Amino acid sequence: MPRHAPPPDLAAAEKLNPSQLFLLFSQMTLLGFGGVLPWAYRILVERRRILSKDEFRELLAFAQILPGPTICNLSVIIGHRHAGIAGSIAALAGMIAAPFALVIGFGLAYRRYGDLQSVRHALAGMSAVAAGLIVAMALKMARDLPRRLKNALLVALAFAGIALLRWPLLMVLGVLAPAALAVFWTETQR
Amino acid sequence: MSSHAAIAWTLFSHFAMISMMAIGGGVITLAPDMQRFVVDVHHWMSDESFVAAFTIAQASPGPNFLFATLVGLQAAGWIGALAATVAIVVPPAALTIVALRASVKHGGSALGRTVKAALSPLSVGMMLATAWSLARVADDSRGGALLTALTVAVVMSRNLNPVWLIGVGALVGVLGWI
Numbered sequence: 101m102p103r104h105a106p107p108p109d110l111a112a113a114e115k116l117n118p119s120q121l122f123l124l125f126s127q128m129t130l131l132g133f134g135g136v137l138p139w140a141y142r143i144l145v146e147r148r149r150i151l152s153k154d155e156f157r158e159l160l161a162f163a164q165i166l167p168g169p170t171i172c173n174l175s176v177i178i179g180h181r182h183a184g185i186a187g188s189i190a191a192l193a194g195m196i197a198a199p200f201a202l203v204i205g206f207g208l209a210y211r212r213y214g215d216l217q218s219v220r221h222a223l224a225g226m227s228a229v230a231a232g233l234i235v236a237m238a239l240k241m242a243r244d245l246p247r248r249l250k251n252a253l254l255v256a257l258a259f260a261g262i263a264l265l266r267w268p269l270l271m272v273l274g275v276l277a278p279a280a281l282a283v284f285w286t287e288t289q290r
Numbered sequence: 291m292s293s294h295a296a297i298a299w300t301l302f303s304h305f306a307m308i309s310m311m312a313i314g315g316g317v318i319t320l321a322p323d324m325q326r327f328v329v330d331v332h333h334w335m336s337d338e339s340f341v342a343a344f345t346i347a348q349a350s351p352g353p354n355f356l357f358a359t360l361v362g363l364q365a366a367g368w369i370g371a372l373a374a375t376v377a378i379v380v381p382p383a384a385l386t387i388v389a390l391r392a393s394v395k396h397g398g399s400a401l402g403r404t405v406k407a408a409l410s411p412l413s414v415g416m417m418l419a420t421a422w423s424l425a426r427v428a429d430d431s432r433g434g435a436l437l438t439a440l441t442v443a444v445v446m447s448r449n450l451n452p453v454w455l456i457g458v459g460a461l462v463g464v465l466g467w468i
Contacts, residue, residue, distance in 0.1 A: 129351065129353065130352070131351065132351050132353075133350075133351045133451065133453040134451045134452040134453035134456075135354070135451075136351075136353055162389075165402065165406065166382060166386050167309070167312050167382050168312050168317070168378070168379070168381070168382020168383065168385070168386075169312070169316055169317050169382065171353045172353060172355070172382065173383065173386045176386040176387060176390075177390060180387065180390050188383070188387055192379070192383055195352075195353065196352070196375070196379065198351075198352070199350060199351055199352020199353065200352070200356065200359060200371075200375060202351065202352070203346070203347055203350045203352065203356045203359055203360060204363060204368075204371055206346050206349075206360075207343070207346065207360045207363045207371070208363075210343075210346060211363075211364075214342065221463040221464050221466060221468075222461075222463045223342050223345060223346075223460075223463065224428070224431075224434060224463045224468055225437060225459035225460050225463020225467075225468055226348075226349060226459040226460045226463065227341050227342065227344075227345040227424070227427070227428040227434075227459075228428045228433075228434040228435075228437035228438045228441070228459055228468060229437060229438070229441045229455050229456050229459030230341075230344060230345040230349075230424065230459070231341075231421065231424040231427075231438045232437065232438040232439070232440070232441025232442045232455075233348070233441060233445060233452050233455065233456075234318065234420055234424055235421040235425060235438065235441075236441065236442045236445035236446055237315075237318075237417060237421075237445075238414065238417040238420070238421045239442070239446065240446070241315065241413070242414050242418070245410060245414055251414075252411075254411035254412055254415065255411045255412075255414045255415040255418065256415070258411070258412045258414075258415025258416055258418075258419065259415040259422070262323065262416060263418070263423055266326050266330065268323065269308055269320065269322070269323035273311050276412055277408075277409065277412060280408040281405065281408045284404050284408040285404055285408075288400060
């Protein structure tokens with residue numbers, strides 16, 4: 101990674117090669133039932149000490165600003181620090197390969213046994229819980245938002261456009277994202 | 291019904307485009323648009339199969355975007371699963387590498403903060419829309435709605451691994467309580 105001066109603590113630490121990165125990220129993703137992020141923290145910061153607490157927080161913030169799956173972006177960033185683009189690819193592949201195979205296995209099982217009465221009942225219960233998990237996540241995100249009229253308005257418009265009117269996301273965000281940026285930008289100019 | 295390859299290509303184009311719209315809340319916030327696309331527009335699967343794909347992925351290890359993989363599998367078999375996965379992962383990963391190479395300074399600038407403040411309410415709206423579109427399908431029975439409400443109450447008040455809760459849901463379902 102020649103173009104980026106690594107922080108001093110990383111320079112001193114060992115650099116992982118692509119196959120080590122692949123194995124490391126495979127390990128944390130397979131432990132990640134119900135969310136990989138807590139395991140990423142446990143393994144990268146607490147167990148292997150590949151990142152300090154602050155570095156982890158900083159890289160995570162960067163991964164969250166970028167669009168797409170946060171945990172994959174984080175893999176790409178950490179892989180890149182250790183072994184450039186090859187490292188990014190190895191870390192990302194490690195994050196995805198094993199869970200991909202597993203979820204395909206579950207999916208094929210669903211296709212075969214999905215019509216069984218007991219499977220349908222189990223899935224109905226699981227789906228009700230899964231919906232509850234997402235409702236709770238949405239409520240927590242809403243709770244953390246600053247209480248301001250324009251935030252409430254943007255939340256309501258995005259929700260109405262996507263959920264109630266079922267308009268294409270491209271259209272909804274195509275209108276609301278520039279509008280929101282304009283409103284928040286003029287505010288900073290005042 | 292068009293061939294698997296044709297479906298996979300259509301799926302790939304759409305998912306690759308919306309992958310760049312997963313802001314703040316991650317790929318979960320794309321679920322309503324995926325549902326609209328594969329159920330309402332193309333009739334590749336039912337609402338129930340879509341929600342089943344979402345649920346199975348939530349109960350599996352790994353990143354939670356893998357529900358898109360299962361949606362691809364339902365729509366067009368192996369090639370669909372692969373197309374959906376690549377479409378969701380690769381465009382944002384490529385952007386991440388470009389951002390790293392360009393040494394983009396993250397978030398600290400005034401512009402970065404403005405963008406974040408402006409997009410946060412939109413990602414909350416997207417997450418609420420996801421919650422709505424899942425609950426609409428999962429809670430068609432009174433028992434389902436009650437189970438969803440109980441889950442919300444538990445998750446809001448204590449910090450539990452969601453996989454245990456999904457396990458409880460499976461048990462409640464098998465026992466025929468919903």
